[in-house]
Amino acid sequence: MSYQVIARKYRPSRFSDITAQEHITRTIQNSLRLGRVGHGYIFSGLRGVGKTTAARVFAKAVNCSRMIEDPVYLKDVTEPCGECESCRDFDQGTSLNISEFDAASNNSVDDIRLLRENVRYGPQKGRYRVYIIDEVHMLSTAAFNAFLKTLEEPPPHAIFIFATTELHKIPATIASRCQRFNFKRIPLDEIEKQLRDICDAEKIQVDKEALQLIGRKAQGSMRDAQSILDQVIAFAVEEDEEKGIEYDKVAELLNYIDDDQFFDVTDAVLERDPAKMLGVARFVIDNGYDEQDFLEKLIEHLRNFLVLHNLRSTRLIERPEPVKERYQRDISRFSPGSIMKMIDVLLQAQKELKFQFEYQFRFELVLLKLIDLAGTGDSADTVSLAEGTGEKKKSLNGL
């Protein structure tokens, strides 16, 4: 059998298998039960979070014979049966009731005219023809306008699903004629669980920490997570099948900067230790990490302290337990005010670094500046980093 990438092999074919988007799948299932299917939908959200997948399951569901003919099944299960002729056509990719149209490469008025022609004809089999228009924000204004009429008076058999990663680029005239669904970033623990299920199904051994690392790297996109898993399997498992996928190998492959480095930065600030800070800068530069990427993650590290200050819980910190404990331990050493100041400096530096020539030198300077922030001699600033509630109050007032 030829090799199929994980993202395709494990594409969900039922509503219940679509992770983290229950607010959407439930609404669609309800409208199916009530027989209130709309003609225009906008699916927006990050890359690889299930927009195309949900559109396909939807198309399959509205044409499934069992869903149409068996009211009890429709009410109790509300999933495409996967067995009727229509469902099988969908699964084999031979159904004529679904058309996917890539607006990024077909965005002229002529392309839209062709589509409009096509929309006039009803389905030969089944009830609805579903048109998925991907990357719809890439359509030209003229193309959008050419489409408006169709959307205002759609033939009864047509359902349009507009998918986009950039909702704000869709004209209000189109958006207001559609039901809008915003797909969420997929939480780390759900990505981890999905990857775990895939590894089990593929009989691949894998560390929990390794999966978490892949999940973090994917930043909320399930497709990214699955593609990274593919890459990791090729890299780690084929080298040594017995050992499976281990944290160290994944970290190496992904060129991952360990949390230790970020705690080293905050330690250097607290200890006013420029040598330590320069050590971190050297580490980043010598190992070929991207400085911008490092600053981004350093900001996230500081943001974790802020979250902890405000919520007094590590719930929103997406890290393994031992790292969360480390945040708990360190939190009393920083005031929210001092964290905000550091974040400001880093945000500014991120902007400026883009245009600099002496990049590495500037990068070192920025990190050193963090220490400087803590100890400019001004007493209000100095206490702002210190422990103790009384002192903390003072620093907050100083802001």
Ligand SMILES: Nc1ncnc2c1ncn2[C@@H]1O[C@H](COP(=O)(O)OP(=O)(O)OP(=O)(O)O)[C@@H](O)[C@H]1O
């Ligand atoms: N919510 C999800 N639950 C389970 N798997 C998912 C989910 N979202 C994405 N996937 C996996 O990622 C793959 C790609 O998802 P999909 O094509 O639906 O993404 P998309 O949101 O349309 O992305 P893009 O904006 O890049 O078109 C799917 O084949 C599936 O394996």
Ligand SMILES: [Mg+2]
């Ligand atoms: Mg898509």
Ligand SMILES: [Zn+2]
């Ligand atoms: Zn069916």
